[in-house]
Amino acid sequence: MATANFQARIERINRAHEGLAPARAKTPIRALRSQPVPMSTRRAGRKRLSIFDHMQSMALGSVLGCIVAVLLTGLASENSPWGPGTDLNEMLFLPALAGLALAPILMLVSLFLASKRPGFALFSLSYLSGLVITMLI
Structure with a gap:
């Protein structure tokens, strides 16, 4: 009808x-x-991703960056359990420095992969930001 x-x-x-x-x-x-028109006949446009689609990777990067920064500040502090002269200091020294050296490496790699993997680029940016901001506090 x-x-x-x-x-x-x-x-x-x-x-x-x-x-x-x-x-x-x-x-x-x-x-x-x-x-509906099949996908093969439609124009293939690039989908714009919202930043909220990658909140999980940003949160993980921030938390890991903060953890590495706390480890690094504790290595130099006399009052921390892993401070200078303790057994934990010797055990955590190299992993904490590796975490510090990882930040610029992640940023350089994300320069090349940002268009294909925006979540990785946001992870590395938030890792570096979490590391630097926590070190400044």
Whole structure:
């Protein structure tokens, strides 16, 4: 019922357009397809990702950066359990320095991978930010 009324309306519109501009040949208005157009015929556009799609990687990078910064500040502090002269200091010294050296390496790698993997770029940026901000506090 609704389809017949819709088709009749399309025919009336086409007849009205034919009477208005006979000098110019217009193509008649056709009804839209009821089935969706397959993806192969659509234009392939780049999907813009929201920053909120990568909140998990940003949070993980910030937390890991803060942990490394706390380890580094504790290595130099006399009052910390892993301070100078303790057994934990010797055990945590190299991993903490490796975590510090990892930040610029992650940023350099993310320069090349940012367009393909935006989550990794945001992770490395938040890792560096968490590390630097916690070290400054």
